[in-house]
Amino acid sequence: MKRPETGDRISNYILDARIGCGSFGEVWKAHHHIFEEAVAIKIPTDAQYVRNLRHEGVAIHGLDHPNIVRAIDLDPYADQPYLIMEYVDGPSLREILDAHPQGLGMDASVAILTGVLSALDAAGQAGIVHRDIKPANILVAGGNDLTGLTPSRVKVTDFGLGHAVNATAVSIMQSGSLETETGRGIAGTLVYMSPEQREGKPLDPRSDLYACGVVLFEMLTGERPAGTDQPSDVRNGIPPWMDEFFGRLYTRQDRRLASAAEALAVLRRHLGPPLVPPRVATGPLRPPPPPLPPRRCPQCNAQAFAENRFCTRCGASLAAPASACPGCRRPVRPTDQFCIYCGAGLRTRTG
Numbered sequence: 001m002k003r004p005e006t007g008d009r010i011s012n013y014i015l016d017a018r019i020g021c022g023s024f025g026e027v028w029k030a031h032h033h034i035f036e037e038a039v040a041i042k043i044p045t046d047a048q049y050v051r052n053l054r055h056e057g058v059a060i061h062g063l064d065h066p067n068i069v070r071a072i073d074l075d076p077y078a079d080q081p082y083l084i085m086e087y088v089d090g091p092s093l094r095e096i097l098d099a100h101p102q103g104l105g106m107d108a109s110v111a112i113l114t115g116v117l118s119a120l121d122a123a124g125q126a127g128i129v130h131r132d133i134k135p136a137n138i139l140v141a142g143g144n145d146l147t148g149l150t151p152s153r154v155k156v157t158d159f160g161l162g163h164a165v166n167a168t169a170v171s172i173m174q175s176g177s178l179e180t181e182t183g184r185g186i187a188g189t190l191v192y193m194s195p196e197q198r199e200g201k202p203l204d205p206r207s208d209l210y211a212c213g214v215v216l217f218e219m220l221t222g223e224r225p226a227g228t229d230q231p232s233d234v235r236n237g238i239p240p241w242m243d244e245f246f247g248r249l250y251t252r253q254d255r256r257l258a259s260a261a262e263a264l265a266v267l268r269r270h271l272g273p274p275l276v277p278p279r280v281a282t283g284p285l286r287p288p289p290p291p292l293p294p295r296r297c298p299q300c301n302a303q304a305f306a307e308n309r310f311c312t313r314c315g316a317s318l319a320a321p322a323s324a325c326p327g328c329r330r331p332v333r334p335t336d337q338f339c340i341y342c343g344a345g346l347r348t349r350t351g
Contacts, residue, residue: 002080004028004043010082011073013039024049029087039072042083050081057083059128059159067119069139069157088155090142093135093215099144102222103235106242108146109219112138114267115154116212120260123159124205131203132158133211134192135218191224196253206256209263213249225250241270 004026008015013030020027025044031037044053057074064070070086093112096104103109116138123130130137137158140149190198194210197203217225220242221234230243245266248257257263296303323334327344336346 003045004080008080009033010041010043010080011075011078011084013041013084015041024052030084038087038089040069040085040087042085044081050076053081053083056159059123060085062126063122063128063159065119065122066152067115067154067156068122068159069155085157086155088139088141088157090140090153091144093138093140093219096140096144096146097135097218097222100222104146104219106220106238108149109216110267110271111149111151112140112154112219113212113216114264115151116156116215117260117264117267118151119154119156120205120208120212121264124208124260128159129203129205130156130159130208130211131197132189132192133208133215134189135215138215194253205259206253209249209256209260210251210253212260212263213246213251216246216249220246245270 004010004015004018006015006017010028010030012032012034014033015028015030017029018026019029019040025042025046028041028043030039030041032039042053042056044050054074054076057071057076060068060071061074069088071083072086073082073084075082104112116133120130120133133156137156139155139157141153141155192211192214194203194207197207214224217223217229217231220231220238223234225246230238231246232238232240232243245263248255248266249263257266323332323336323346324330325332325339325342325344325346327339328342330339330341332339332346338345
C-alpha cells in the first residue's frame with residue numbers, strides 16, 4: 001500500500017499532518033475540502049490490518065456516546081482503505097502521564113476514569129469489549145491543563161479489537177496490533193491486559209475493568225502496580241476507599257466488579273453528587289437603605305428607635321396621630337382629598 005502524504009485526498013478530506021503511527025498504519029489530521037471541518041483519519045499501511053480497521057469502524061459506528069470517539073465514514077475496500085473519525089484536539093493520557101511523573105492527583109484521576117467507565121458502560125451495553133484500554137487510547141480534549149477537569153473532556157478511541165471478543169491472546173500477539181507506546185514490541189501493552197486475556201480465555205466486560213485498574217494506579221501514583229501494592233503505599237493522601245476500589249478492579253476475574261456501570265456506582269457512592277455552585281448575582285447590587293433617624297416619645301420625651309411602635313418607657317403610641325375629617329371626625333389618610341365617609345373636602349382644612 002502507498003504511504004499517505006500531506007496533501008493527499010481521502011474521500012472528501014485533505015491530509016494535513018500525521019499525528020500517530022504504528023505497525024498497523026497511520027493516523028492523520030485532515031480537513032474537509034470545502035467546509036474545513038477537522039477530522040482524524042486512520043489509514044492502514046499493511047493489508048493484514050484492514051480487517052481491524054473494519055472492526056473498529058463498525059464498532060464505534062453503533063456507539064453514539066460523548067466519551068467515545070465518533071465514526072464519520074468508513075471504506076475498508078477503497079484503493080486506500082480509511083476510517084474517518086471525530087478529531088479530538090488534545091493529548092492522549094499517555095502524553096499527560098509522561099508530563100506528570102508523580103501522578104495526576106485524585107480529582108483529575110477520578111474525572112478521567114469516570115469518562116472511561118462511562119464509555120465502557122455504553123460499549124458493554126452494545127456487547128463490545130474494548131480489549132485494549134491503555135493511556136495511549138484515552139484522549140483528553142482541551143489540552144494539558146487539568147484544572148477543573150471534567151469527564152466530558154475524556155474520549156476513548158481505538159476499538160479495533162472490540163468485535164474480536166472470542167479471539168485468543170495468541171492471535172492478538174501475532175497480529176502485531178498491540179504495541180508498546182514506545183514501539184518496542186507488545187510487552188508495554190501486556191501490562192494493561194487482564195490475566196484471562198493474556199492466557200487466551202473467554203473475555204467479558206470485566207476484562208476492560210482490569211485495564212482500568214492499571215490505568216487508575218498509574219494516574220494516582222505515576223507508576224504501574226506491582227505485586228500487592230496499593231496506591232496509598234506509593235503516594236500519600238489517597239483515601240482508604242480508593243485503595244479498596246482499585247483492589248476490586250485489579251484482581252482475578254471472579255473477584256472484580258461485574259461491569260463498568262457497577263464501578264461507576266461505587267465511585268458515585270463515595271464521591272456523592274456533584275456540588276452545585278451558588279448563584280451569583282449578575283446585576284448591580286442595590287445599596288442598603290439609609291437608617292431612619294431616631295425620634296422621641298411625644299409623652300415622656302424618651303428617645304425611641306424609628307422602627308418602634310410604642311415607647312419602651314411609658315408605653316405611649318409612637319405612631320403619627322391619624323388625621324380626622326373636619327366634618328364627621330372619622331379617620332382619614334393625610335393624602336386623601338375627600339372623606340370616604342361623608343365626602344367632605346379635606347384639602348381646604350390645611351389652607
